[in-house]
Amino acid sequence: MDKRELxxxxxxxxxxxxxxxxxxxRTAAGRAISSQLVxxxxxxxxxxxxxxxxxxxAEFAAKLGIAVEEADESLYWLELVxxxxxxxxxxxxxxxxxxxxxxxxxASGRKSAMDTSNLKHRTSYMLS
Numbered sequence: 001m002d003k004r005e006l007x008x009x010x011x012x013x014x015x016x017x018x019x020x021x022x023x024x025x026r027t028a029a030g031r032a033i034s035s036q037l038v039x040x041x042x043x044x045x046x047x048x049x050x051x052x053x054x055x056x057x058a059e060f061a062a063k064l065g066i067a068v069e070e071a072d073e074s075l076y077w078l079e080l081v082x083x084x085x086x087x088x089x090x091x092x093x094x095x096x097x098x099x100x101x102x103x104x105x106x107a108s109g110r111k112s113a114m115d116t117s118n119l120k121h122r123t124s125y126m127l128s
Contacts, residue, residue: 003052006105010045010067013098017041017074020095024086033086037077043070044102061113068106075099
């Protein structure tokens with residue numbers, strides 16, 4: 001997967017979460033989770049895009065680390081939606097899977113970027 005594909009994938013993830021937010025119940029729990037989930041899910045792509053503009057391997061790894069944290073946090077909030085039965089599980093399964101996959105992809109990219117034995121050209125650590 002190249003940089004543009006992952007940028008698009010993270011954006012699509014955020015857009016799908018925004019649609020989910022619209023169907024969450026307007027209860028105190030629904031509002032609290034909505035607020036946290038929208039912040040985390042939209043931050044995944046924003047932080048990945050920022051990482052792609054990094055000026056160094058260290059900056060890339062740091063910014064990608066933030067994207068990993070936001071993807072994992074998104075997964076947490078989606079699990080709460082599922083476990084709290086706020087939305088039928090069949091409407092969440094693909095989002096849960098995507099959050100898990102994005103977390104794994106971004107974590108792998110961060111690990112590669114931090115591997116000092118892999119000091120190739122700059123674009124090699126940008127998941128291109």
